[in-house]
Amino acid sequence: MEEIGFLGLGIMGKAMSMNLLSHGFKVTVWNRTLSRCDELVEHGATVGETPAAVIKKCKYTIAMLSDPAAALSVVFDKDGVLEQIGSGKNYIDMSTVDAETSSKISEAITSKGGCFLEAPVSGSKKPAEDGQLVILAAGEKALYDAALPVFDVLGKKSFFLGQVGNGAKMKLVVNMTMGSMMNAFSEGIVLADKSGLNPQILLDVLDLGAIANPMFKMKGPSMIQGNYPPAFPLKHQQKDMRLALALGDENSVAMPVAAASNEAFKKARSMGLGDLDFSAVHETVASGKGSS
Numbered sequence: 524m525e526e527i528g529f530l531g532l533g534i535m536g537k538a539m540s541m542n543l544l545s546h547g548f549k550v551t552v553w554n555r556t557l558s559r560c561d562e563l564v565e566h567g568a569t570v571g572e573t574p575a576a577v578i579k580k581c582k583y584t585i586a587m588l589s590d591p592a593a594a595l596s597v598v599f600d601k602d603g604v605l606e607q608i609g610s611g612k613n614y615i616d617m618s619t620v621d622a623e624t625s626s627k628i629s630e631a632i633t634s635k636g637g638c639f640l641e642a643p644v645s646g647s648k649k650p651a652e653d654g655q656l657v658i659l660a661a662g663e664k665a666l667y668d669a670a671l672p673v674f675d676v677l678g679k680k681s682f683f684l685g686q687v688g689n690g691a692k693m694k695l696v697v698n699m700t701m702g703s704m705m706n707a708f709s710e711g712i713v714l715a716d717k718s719g720l721n722p723q724i725l726l727d728v729l730d731l732g733a734i735a736n737p738m739f740k741m742k743g744p745s746m747i748q749g750n751y752p753p754a755f756p757l758k759h760q761q762k763d764m765r766l767a768l769a770l771g772d773e774n775s776v777a778m779p780v781a782a783a784s785n786e787a788f789k790k791a792r793s794m795g796l797g798d799l800d801f802s803a804v805h806e807t808v809a810s811g812k813g814s815s
């Protein structure tokens with residue numbers, strides 16, 4: 524595959540573009556805060572001064588941006604993707620956004636002759652570093668097929684889910700489930716502790732039973748310590764809960780558990796925890812500052 528463009532070098536974008544470089548891809552990077560490109564340049568990347576410059580240079584460009592506002596801004600604003608997109612150019616947005624945002628981007632790109640694929644991912648910082656993401660792609664099938672050599676480096680499994688919007692929806696359903704599980708887990712840890720049990724033993728018991736899962740196993744020990752080093756920032760998890768609840772509204776699906784979990788994540792944001800890992804929602808229970 525030719526040179527890959529990469530827009531957005533946050534926790535995920537940095538790990539993913541680093542991974543592409545270490546697998547021999549030529550990568551041209553851009554980040555809103557340009558200094559974040561420096562480390563990638565040390566590992567062989569080139570810098571594009573604007574999203575438009577990256578699109579001009581590369582046949583394939585990937586974006587990994589924080590939220591719908593960022594994804595739209597990078598495409599539609601001055602010096603954005605749309606200024607250089609056209610026939611022969613391919614844009615793959617791997618950010619977690621809602622189906623409406625993704626469709627807007629898709630329409631703008633395809634109406635100028637470019638190809639579009641949405642491809643949000645499951646898996647966090649470590650899976651991104653290790654090329655173990657799960658890729659949830661939808662849109663132009665020919666672009667999906669062409670991108671498989673890249674997805675094979677970034678992930679352990681790729682799904683093609685059909686029309687644009689299906690990847691975004693699948694991602695939101697997964698993260699809605701994950702966010703609700705995290706709240707139940709936090710309450711369990713605090714309940715064990717306050718009722719005189721050893722939370723570490725709770726982790727051992729959970730890990731041997733029917734609800735054992737990698738998230739509890741990986742995050743439980745640091746949650747008990749009150750440590751929340753950011754892998755998946757809490758502000759992004761709350762964004763995903765919000766977008767999933769909107770999807771529930773559109774489809775008349777009652778989601779009382781997700782709604783309560785969203786309140787807990789909002790509370791955590793109001794406590795200044797938005798840049799910590801999403802497991803920091805534990806503090807809303809542990810500190811006695813719950814959503815009531």
Ligand SMILES: NC(=O)C1=CN([C@@H]2O[C@H](COP(=O)(O)OP(=O)(O)OC[C@H]3O[C@@H](n4cnc5c(N)ncnc54)[C@H](OP(=O)(O)O)[C@@H]3O)[C@@H](O)[C@H]2O)C=CC1
Nearest residue numbers: 531532533534535555556588589593618619647754755759
């Ligand atoms: N972290 C995780 O575990 C996972 C995250 N995701 C999703 O991936 C996406 C990226 O997440 P992550 O890397 O963790 O997030 P970060 O907060 O670490 O990075 C966000 C990136 O978006 C850029 N950005 C934010 N606002 C704008 C804007 N208005 N214009 C241009 N660029 C902007 C930031 O640039 P700047 O450096 O200038 O701020 C940065 O490059 C999100 O959609 C998230 O939900 C999906 C799976 C896992």
Ligand SMILES: O=CCCC(=O)O
Nearest residue numbers: 619645646647698755
């Ligand atoms: O969107 C973030 C997902 C985090 C994960 O799957 O562990």
